[in-house]
Amino acid sequence: MRHIISLLMENEAGALSRVAGLFSARGYNIESLSVAPTEDPTLSRMTLVTSGSDEVIEQVTKQLNKLIEVVKVIDLIDGNHIERELMLVKIRATGADRDEIKRLADIFRGCIIDVTDKSYTIELTGTSSKLDAFLGAIDNSAVLETVRTGASGIGRGDWVLKV
């Protein structure tokens, strides 16, 4: 099952490598990982998308908590949450395809942020599966380049991850 682990950790050099090292050393998989400082510059917020059995996920959260620099860990799957990922995708757009791609971008509420006579670059946000759906809807051979941030997540309403 897919899990979205969200954690706060000390914003210190090497903290990220401790998390990444833990996952590789213990054979846990990482689908995506995104990290940046929070409004409190001493803290970083990380979102980790992983999958595994309940036992594995229990170990993942315990092992993350055990890291000295990790302050708090939650699994967003445990409650109501919102998930967003940003994708930039460069697509070959010539002739009749140009209109079709523009329409498709509109349907997915994407923005065209760069235009040349041969291509569009589209910015798209949404859940990871929405981004997958967009890529599925266009001809694979037309995709010149994709850049994805990996998912970020936040709890709904009163559910707040804070020190």
Add this chain to the structure above:
Amino acid sequence: MSEELTGAEITIRCLQAEGVDCIFGYPGGAVLFIYDELFKQNKVRHILVRHEQAAVHAADGYARSSNKVGVALVTSGPGVTNAVTGIATAYMDSIPMVVISGQVPTNAIGLDAFQEVDTVGITRPCVKHNFLVSDISELAITMKKAFYIAATGRPGPVLVDIPKDVTQQKMVFTYPEKIAMRSYNPVIRGNPKQIKKAVELILGSQRPVIYTGGGIILSDAAKQLTELTKMLNFPCTNTLMGLGGYPATDRQFIGMLGMHGTYEANMAMQYCDVLIAIGARFDDRVIGNPKHFFNESRKIIHIDIDPSSISKRVKVDIPIVGNVPDVLKELIKLLKSTKEDPDQTALNEWWKQIELWRERDCLKFDRQSDIIKPQMVVEKLYEVTKGDAFVTSDVGQHQMWAAQFYKFDKPRRWINSGGLGTMGFGMPAAMGVQFANPKGKVACITGEASIQMCIQELSTCRQYRLPLKIVNLNNRYMGMVRQWQEFFHGNRYAESYMDALPDFIKLAESYGHVGMRIERPEDVEGALREAFKLKDQLVFLDFITDQTENVFPMVPGGKGLSEMILV
């Protein structure tokens, strides 16, 4: 205004403030300023080893036998890489330790400078935590954090990497008395509701077993464990790391469990209905195949300070996270306050069953042999030292025989590398033990293969006049490798014969020690007595033992606890 000190002075002042009396190390370019400051003071004694691995093992032995934080000091690059085996050894056994390593100057980091290595990167997977001190303003607080993290919670090694320029910079020194970290708050007290549930389970048990590990030793909980076990009249088994946690000569002790555990301990583990696991982690050498373990149903109470040790290999029913002695005190208090007792008839039946298993006499060996049996040497060592020695070991058959035949009644007397299984650990660890216990009798039970992995430390022992007794069970084989090859690889003894052995007697003598070779069973006891009479001398006792002897019982890898190979 206080005077400014260099980073090197601050480092030493921090050690003094932590009450460190003795550190183990080896100098080199990146730590020269620190060594210069060591030279100028006399509160912290420095012990010069012959290889950095030994510095860390010695600090480890020091910590294990004293419950103080062990400290090692090594230089950058190869100093650190040599230390890694020692650090990983300490990490696997949760030993409180601070390793200070020199680093190239900050402006040279990342430029492939001479003796540069990414120390924080290399050690990260085998330390509890590590730090690179990139500015002198962080030095004192980092040292404070290092000692705090190493000694609290589930203990472990912490490494502090100090670039050379930081040891030269100056700053006013203040050492924080206390430290609080928002990201690190070890739990002390167990959850009272869980403890209450545990009591109910204990009172309802019919075939209980108390199974304890290194956590009892590390947290100094032997007293509480003994009280609990006595009070309940339950059988108690210890892991390899937990020996000495419960007195081995007591009737309620059913021996070590696991791959080379006793028949009675392993059978009791398999067939109990309530298992009380304390400071132990159900590792593969202890319970064998977890699937087989669950062929029998039982309820498990698991007390441990590390939540990640709970339900890692084995699902438990009542987890209690907390400091073991604190949890045990609560448990004892609650048990005393209830009027009930566990079902005594059932308990008596259970004891009868255990005694039947015990009668199997699983540790028997040929006592009439003309060749020295290694088990007999350990038994004699036990007799000669009246069970009161500190015993370190290396890794292999001799380690198992030491664990099986030396009856440890006290904690912190049995010092071995259980988790990582590091050959070469025994002698340097014994050095550390001797420094922590200057008046103690210290024996290192080893084999001719293991001892050669850190044999250079005979020189350190000479320099500091350490009167260790090296009990070398010399069977001319890497015995445990040979045993597995005999059992599982069709007697093909690939590369396990130790050819071209040195004359250990001459070798010991060349370092200024005493050497003895013992070839007949009837000479074993006399040699040991003579060795311990030489109070100021290291004695290397080279026992020529039976090459074919194997360690029994044995639970083969992947098998269940009740599937032991017996003699």
